[in-house]
Structure formats: structure tokens, C-alpha cells
């Protein structure tokens with residue numbers, strides 16, 4: 001399994017517009033964070049988890065070659081506003097792309113992207129050709145087993161995803177302030193775990209650093225990464241204070257196992 005972090009930032013991105021704080025003005029490229037999204041290659045499938053507001057720049061910067069399916073955690077703008085850019089992959093692949101999400105998220109996607117179609121485009125039109133599919137239990141994309149797992153993220157219905165392929169496993173939870181026990185049990189022991197870590201101070205809808213690190217410790221992945229990071233966390237400073245096995249992700253980071 002190979003993953004590339006297309007974006008590791010919170011909803012505002014980092015730098016924040018017009019902010020002059022040390023992180024937003026840092027020369028360290030790892031402190032420049034596009035909105036959170038993950039590219040996964042597993043079992044011959046090319047998957048994108050969340051099509052962020054920055055998807056076009058991310059696809060150009062990190063050379064996303066194809067997209068066989070999209071998984072959406074929830075319908076907040078930072079996770080879905082790049083969905084329109086799938087139309088380029090429709091053309092490249094000459095295929096409809098399936099988009100998998102929970103029922104309330106699919107309802108939001110149908111409302112926001114009400115011009116999406118599964119029909120062929122008439123000449124001159126270039127609409128995204130997507131098939132929204134509701135998934136609330138484990139399913140397969142090719143040989144990849146995908147398990148949608150509910151997490152708490154304010155009042156917004158939100159999923160994390162566990163992916164299993166060829167004996168390898170991944171957990172991805174970019175937005176979460178609390179993980180229900182059944183979800184925690186389902187992620188326990190994955191090879192690679194990626195978890196929301198907004199900042200040091202508590203936040204009503206996101207995990208703060210100490211809680212995220214404690215949860216990652218309980219999940220016990222071989223390697224863990226923080227994502228959905230705000231401008232209060234400097235990459236180098238955060239990483240130097242993390243326990244072994246836990247790293248702060250950054251845009252463009254690729255991990256293979």
C-alpha cells in the first residue's frame with residue numbers, strides 16, 4: 001500500500017490569509033498546508049479520500065495519475081469543494097467515477113453538485129460524471145476492502161475509513177473530536193493510522209494534540225501521522241516533541257509499506 005498526503009491542513013489552510021504568525025510566515029515548506037486529502041494506491045486501485053478545496057493544485061503538484069474511486073468523510077467545504085475537478089479524470093479515463101459516502105453526506109453532495117451526471121456530456125459541456133453511492137458498511141473496491149466507521153465531529157455526520165488490501169491496512173480520520181469505542185476497536189492494530197490533530201488547545205469539533213497522541217497510543221499502529229493541522233503547530237517543533245512512531249504529516253509526504 002502506498003499513500004501520499006495531498007493536503008494536511010485544517011479548513012482555513014496554512015498559511016491563513018493575512019496571518020503574520022511564525023508558522024504562517026515560516027520558510028519551512030512543511031508549514032504550508034493545503035486542505036486535507038489523501039491519495040491511496042492499493043491492490044491496483046487509485047483512490048482519493050476527500051476532494052479538498054485545493055484538489056487541482058494538489059493533483060498538479062503531486063502528479064495524481066488517475067482516480068478510480070472517491071471516498072468522502074463528510075460534506076464540509078474543505079473536504080468536498082474539489083469534487084468538480086474529477087471531470088478531468090472522467091475525460092482521461094473515459095469512465096464514470098464512483099463517489100462513496102454516508103447517506104447524509106450523499107444528500108449534501110447531490111445538493112451542492114446538482115449538475116453532476118452519469119450521462120455522456122453533450123458536445124461542448126464538461127460536467128463531472130460521478131455516481132454517488134451510499135455506504136454505511138464494509139464494501140470492496142476491486143480487491144480493497146473499505147470499512148466506513150463513524151466518528152464524532154461536532155454535529156456533522158462524519159466517517160473515518162479503514163482500508164485493507166493484501167494483508168496491509170490503513171486508518172484515515174481527518175476530522176474527529178471523539179472516537180466511539182466500536183470505531184476505536186475497528187481501527188486498533190492497523191499498520192498505518194492517520195488522525196486529526198488541529199492544535200494544542202482544546203477545540204469543540206477537532207482533537208487537540210495531547211488527546212490525539214493518547215488515542216494513537218491506544219490504537220497502536222506501527223506508524224501514525226497527524227493531519228488536518230492548523231497554524232498553531234510548527235512542523236519541526238511538533239515533530240520533535242512526539243513519541244516514537246508518531247509523526248506530523250506534511251503535504252507531499254509519501255509512505256509505502
Ligand SMILES: [Zn+2]
Nearest residue numbers: 011076078175
Ligand atoms: Zn476538515
Ligand SMILES: [Zn+2]
Nearest residue numbers: 019021024231
Ligand atoms: Zn498564522
Ligand SMILES: [Zn+2]
Nearest residue numbers: 074076153175
Ligand atoms: Zn469537518
